[in-house]
Amino acid sequence: MSYNPQVIEEYWQTQWEEQKAFLLEPHSTKEKYYVLEMFAYPSGNIHMGHVRNYAIGDVLARYKRMQGYNVLHPFGWDAFGLPAENAAIKHHTHPFEWTMSNIATMKQQLKRFGYSYDWDKEVTTCLPDYYKWEQLFFIRFLEHDLVYRRNALQNWCPECQTVLANEQVKNNICWRCDSPIQQKELTQWFMRITRYAEELLQNLDTLTGWGDNVREMQRNWIGKSVGSEVNFDVEGEENTIAIFTTRIDTLFGVSALVLAPEHPLLREWEKENTELHKECQAMLALSQEERGNPQATYGISTGKYALHPITNERIPIWISTFVVGTYGTRAVMCVPAHDERDFAFAMKYDLPLRYVILPPQGLDSFSKPYIDEGILHESGTFSGMQSQEAKEAILSFLENDGKAKKTVQYKLRDWNISRQRYWGTPIPVIYCEHCGIVPEKEENLPILLPTDVPMRSDGKSPLPYLDSFVQTTCPRCHAPARRETDTLDTFIESSWYFLRYCNPHNTKEAIDKQAVSALMPVDQYIGGIEHAVMHLLYARFFTMALNDVGFLDGIREPFVNMLTQGMVLKDGAKMSKSKGNIVEPSIMIDKYGADTVRLFCLFTAPPEKDFDWSDSGIEGSSRFLHRVYALYELYKDILSPCAPASSSLDMCTTAIAKELCRKEHSVIKKYHEDMARLQYNTTIASIMELVNMLYKYKDDIMQKEYHSLLSSSYATLLVLLAPYTPHITEELWHRIGHTTSIHNEAIPQYNEEALRRDEYTIAVQINGKMRGTCLAPADSTQEEYIALIQESGAFTKYLADKEIQKVIVVPNKLVNIILS
RNA sequence: GGCUAGAUGGCGGAACGGUAAACGCAGUGGACUCAAAAUCCACCGUCCUUAUGGGCUUGUGAGUUCGAAUCUCACUCUGGCUACCA
Numbered sequence: 063m064s065y066n067p068q069v070i071e072e073y074w075q076t077q078w079e080e081q082k083a084f085l086l087e088p089h090s091t092k093e094k095y096y097v098l099e100m101f102a103y104p105s106g107n108i109h110m111g112h113v114r115n116y117a118i119g120d121v122l123a124r125y126k127r128m129q130g131y132n133v134l135h136p137f138g139w140d141a142f143g144l145p146a147e148n149a150a151i152k153h154h155t156h157p158f159e160w161t162m163s164n165i166a167t168m169k170q171q172l173k174r175f176g177y178s179y180d181w182d183k184e185v186t187t188c189l190p191d192y193y194k195w196e197q198l199f200f201i202r203f204l205e206h207d208l209v210y211r212r213n214a215l216q217n218w219c220p221e222c223q224t225v226l227a228n229e230q231v232k233n234n235i236c237w238r239c240d241s242p243i244q245q246k247e248l249t250q251w252f253m254r255i256t257r258y259a260e261e262l263l264q265n266l267d268t269l270t271g272w273g274d275n276v277r278e279m280q281r282n283w284i285g286k287s288v289g290s291e292v293n294f295d296v297e298g299e300e301n302t303i304a305i306f307t308t309r310i311d312t313l314f315g316v317s318a319l320v321l322a323p324e325h326p327l328l329r330e331w332e333k334e335n336t337e338l339h340k341e342c343q344a345m346l347a348l349s350q351e352e353r354g355n356p357q358a359t360y361g362i363s364t365g366k367y368a369l370h371p372i373t374n375e376r377i378p379i380w381i382s383t384f385v386v387g388t389y390g391t392r393a394v395m396c397v398p399a400h401d402e403r404d405f406a407f408a409m410k411y412d413l414p415l416r417y418v419i420l421p422p423q424g425l426d427s428f429s430k431p432y433i434d435e436g437i438l439h440e441s442g443t444f445s446g447m448q449s450q451e452a453k454e455a456i457l458s459f460l461e462n463d464g465k466a467k468k469t470v471q472y473k474l475r476d477w478n479i480s481r482q483r484y485w486g487t488p489i490p491v492i493y494c495e496h497c498g499i500v501p502e503k504e505e506n507l508p509i510l511l512p513t514d515v516p517m518r519s520d521g522k523s524p525l526p527y528l529d530s531f532v533q534t535t536c537p538r539c540h541a542p543a544r545r546e547t548d549t550l551d552t553f554i555e556s557s558w559y560f561l562r563y564c565n566p567h568n569t570k571e572a573i574d575k576q577a578v579s580a581l582m583p584v585d586q587y588i589g590g591i592e593h594a595v596m597h598l599l600y601a602r603f604f605t606m607a608l609n610d611v612g613f614l615d616g617i618r619e620p621f622v623n624m625l626t627q628g629m630v631l632k633d634g635a636k637m638s639k640s641k642g643n644i645v646e647p648s649i650m651i652d653k654y655g656a657d658t659v660r661l662f663c664l665f666t667a668p669p670e671k672d673f674d675w676s677d678s679g680i681e682g683s684s685r686f687l688h689r690v691y692a693l694y695e696l697y698k699d700i701l702s703p704c705a706p707a708s709s710s711l712d713m714c715t716t717a718i719a720k721e722l723c724r725k726e727h728s729v730i731k732k733y734h735e736d737m738a739r740l741q742y743n744t745t746i747a748s749i750m751e752l753v754n755m756l757y758k759y760k761d762d763i764m765q766k767e768y769h770s771l772l773s774s775s776y777a778t779l780l781v782l783l784a785p786y787t788p789h790i791t792e793e794l795w796h797r798i799g800h801t802t803s804i805h806n807e808a809i810p811q812y813n814e815e816a817l818r819r820d821e822y823t824i825a826v827q828i829n830g831k832m833r834g835t836c837l838a839p840a841d842s843t844q845e846e847y848i849a850l851i852q853e854s855g856a857f858t859k860y861l862a863d864k865e866i867q868k869v870i871v872v873p874n875k876l877v878n879i880i881l882s
Numbered sequence: 883g884g885c886u887a888g889a890u891g892g893c894g895g896a897a898c899g900g901u902a903a904a905c906g907c908a909g910u911g912g913a914c915u916c917a918a919a920a921u922c923c924a925c926c927g928u929c930c931u932u933a934u935g936g937g938c939u940u941g942u943g944a945g946u947u948c949g950a951a952u953c954u955c956a957c958u959c960u961g962g963c964u965a966c967c968a
Contacts, residue, residue: 233965275886279963282885287967307968320968356966389967396968402883403966473967591962665906666894672961674894682906685921692921744896747905754905757922825901830949832901870948876900878948 065691067655071789075176083805084127084178086134086581095131096581097123098560098621100589100597101138101185104164105145108171110630110637111590113647114663114673118627118742119588120177121664124785125737127178128809134581135178136563138185139165142193142486143552144222144238151517157485158513161188171648175656176788178805185566187555188485192562194508195572196554197490201501202611204491208254209479211499215388216478218246223521224482225250227551228475229283229596234350237596245350250480251489251548255603259284259472261618262602271623273670276594283595285473290457291391292466294319294368297376301327303368306390306471309400311452314441315418317408318396319368320361320380324387331364338364338381345383352383359384361407371465372442372456382407390471398431405431416440419449477600479551484523486549487511494536494543503537511549523547556597557604560584560620573613584621588669591626598624625740628672630663637675645675657787658684664742664786686750687790690783693756693776694794697763702773703799706781707810709774711818718762719771725755726775727816733782734811742786749782773798781807819874826851827878828860844869847877 078084099119102112123135139161146157153160165186172179185192203209216225221241225248230237255262263284266277289308296303303319321328323345332339341362345353352358361382368377384403385394398408399417408415417425419436435449444452460466480489488509490502502509512531515524525531525547536543558573564581565574589597601620608614629636632643650659662683667673694701707730714720729748736745756763756775763772776798784791784804795804824838824847836854838847848869851857861881868880 232963273887275962278886282964285964285967289968305968309968354966359966384966384968386967394968401968403968406966471967594963668895671895676894676907679894679907686906688921743894744905747896750905823901827900827949830947832949835901868948870900872900876949878900880948 064695065688065790067657067687067790068652070793071174071176071656074789074792075173078176078178078803078805081803083803084123084133084135085180085182087132090132092130092132094134094581095123095126096134096584096586097126098136098563098584098587100587100593101140101556101559102168103140103143103145104161104168106149106164106167108168108647110645110647110663110675112172113175113659114630115588115590115627116172116175116177117660117663118625118669118740119586120175120660121742121785122586122588122737122740123178124788124805125809128781128785128805128807130808134183134563135180136183136185137172137177137179137181138183138559138563138566139187140552140556140559141165141186141188142549142555144224144483144485147483147485147517148521151519151521156513156515156517158188161485174648174651175660178788183563183566185559185562187552187559188511190508190510191569192566193487193511193555195562196487196550196558197502197507197509198504198572199554199558199608199611199613200490200550201504202613203253203607204501206611208257208607208611209251210254211249211251213247213249215245216248216250218244218248220244222483223523225478225480227478227553229477229599230553234354243350248480250478252476253479253603253607255477255600256472256474258603258606259286259474261606262474262599265602265619269619269621269624272621273624273626276591276598276624276626279594280599283474283599285471287471289469289471290453290466291469292371292395292460293464294371294377294395296327296379297367297369299366301330303327303379303393304391305393305395306469307395309397309449309453310456310466311435311438311444311447311449312397312400312418313370313372313395313456314438314444315397315399315416316370316377316395317398317404317413317416318378318380320382320385320394320396320407321364322385322387322392323381323383325381325392328364328381331366335365338362341381345381348383356384356403356406359403359407359410361411363411371460371463378413380411388475389473400431400433402431402433477551477603479554480548481551482523483549484511484515484517484525486552487554488525489546489548489550491546492534492536492543493546494539494541496541497536497538497543500536500538500543506537509545523549525549553597553600554604557600558608560587560601561605561608561614573608575615578614578617582617583619586623586625587621588625588627590629594626625669627669628667631672631674634674650680654680654684655687655789657790658687661687661746661787665746666743668743669740686753687787689753689757690779691790691794693753693779694797696760697772697776698797700764700769700772701776701798702769704770704773704777705810706778706807707774707813708777709771709816710813711816714771715767716762718759719768722755722759722763722768722771722775723816724819725752726778727812729782730778730810730812731817733809745782746786749779752779778810780804781809822874824874825876826857827876828857829880830878833857833860838874840874842873844871844877847871848879851877851879 097119099115123133127133141161146161150157150160217231218225219236219241221239231243234243287308290310291304291306293302293304323342328342332342361380364379366379368379370377396404398404399415400419418439418441420439421436438444438447438452457466488511490509492500494500518524532545534543534545561573564577568574605620606618609618637644662680709723711723714723729752732748733745780791780795792804821837821839823835826834826836834856836850838850864881867882870878
């Protein structure tokens, strides 16, 4: 009988489901291990990226379970979001129907892969028993001033017809639909993530189980810079202008102050200066792209002057497009001699250059800015100081007059969580003419998202037009009032689902503190690099904030280890419908079986690298599993159901037996080492070596004295392979005669004794150059090695009659002879 | 521009500072077969050589070391993130 994966896989999947084989054990004394893969957006079908992501997680979950851990390995659905709305309009259905039917389809597809999820922990975010808790979080956050409402220019995606958070805009393009972003003034709800900027930054140093690339991306996004705020008095007015600089040591080089058109003082000045007003309007109307283009930078003088805080010199005040209107004090000091941008601006408008910092060896060119630190020059009493020293001296000099202070700035902005969309969590807030903004009463939660609404063909959210939803009464004064019709950003759902997994059926609390303290933090999180800033930053922030409003105790960082897996490509390009290079997972299962697809995804590339799908490559993985199966057919008459790694060198009488025994144990050794690093590809490679050896010596293995060695090796092979290809290994395990599941077996440890050799092949180097090998007894001494090498004859032409100067010996491995 | 990851056969990729190229794909030859597929066996970096045996080889150039794909410096190229953040 040959290997028939479809039959085997369906049979065992049913068995495992009936036996509830992979549920978290509720009252276990075992140590816990929490394996988390990013939950899925129910787009309609599982794609190869999912298959790979979940295969990586499943191997770890199964390995840890076999190692004796109580493993939490949950799955769920990130079920709110815009595509559901668009699809519903297109297919004349409702987002709820569309989403729930996609979930059903995708769940069936996932189950065919035999992933060992605890389906009792399943979470679906578009259901009220999930999103109601977000409404409660919102109300608590509001009480703690972690949520607030503000009017400001927002990123508006005209295609999606909603605002987006800063993290969701890449290169001025919408993260979801690739449309260019516009700026629009709107009043929106924000989460005060900036309150946690410092903790989010500091903790990155402790997250040693994360990739450095992800941590650095988050550091850059948070963008901390330490500097000074310096106040310049405006000549002839009461006003002062504060600027932010990290280079207060260049203060004597200032040629102008430059304000962003957003600067509040301009709103006052432009009242009496129509020219200025016109210029400001023109600058504010520029798109983000035009504003960010250095070639298009321009400015005008306001005609006003500021006074230098030390020299009292008159400094012209300009406005320009290059000053960022949402950062720092929206004003900078322009020091052309020591900053590239200021230099370019000064060249364009003929502002004076003053070199006040010089390198120790003197300046070689006055036609470009000198941006490094150095020694102060023409800077009053500070001349001659080093930059570092001068920064402190100038700051403390000005601090005494209240003209400067040390400050810290972050690039991180508060998180805009309002979305002008239908398919999301309703924001539990009511606008009352008498009481203003009033949060919904907690006992009224959940505020249900109405599901019996027809979708609008113009793509707008139906909620503002739905009187039964909008019209309500004020929870405080009971007067007629209006409900908020924006919904929450769907990134809120993914910011706490890993906490809900700990006990998703708790109807009394959002987060089951007892379950969370037993199961959190997540020991290994696995997902795509595209979430390095967005989701991973929000989830860290949310966990901290939930602590501070009382929903959590003590867990401030949710993810101990983070693996960002590479993309699945086809012919070097990301799989996409438009390119037509999609490989359908279910078709691959029909053709090869789930075990083969899983194995191929894990074998071809290390998890963190991109993985290029190849149709001939998967044939190789399929061939390998057929070989594993055929080994059973070959040896079935002599295989007995024994424990893995029960062989030892003592029972081996021949060289081949010893070699086989050593291989068995060295594979186990490598297996554990590579598993610890999540190096699945090399683990599989070494298992393949064992299979190759069981074929190579088949004539010997058929002999009686090999039977117990074979049974041990084959059991080891199956057990090691079980996390990767759970179905075929379970099938063969039972065929050998075992009656319990292979997935309850312990993965064996290797036996140091079994790795012992009597002789080693030694690499022989002469003057550091590889010249051949020789066979030497184990643990030979330097003298013995040299005697062997001299006697062997193979090296005489190199040794000739030269004298040995020095010998380096790496025991049982290498000898390097240095001649004079 | 800044930060970051990387560069090893025809390809995907292995190599605690110690025999570079494990494992797999593709390829070549052979066995089995009426034939093909499947399977099994052997070969498979490159140059010189009949073989034996040598020389060369981990993006480029230097350095440290008895010994470097691995460490250090400089450079070239490629990917990712970010981008007038003062």
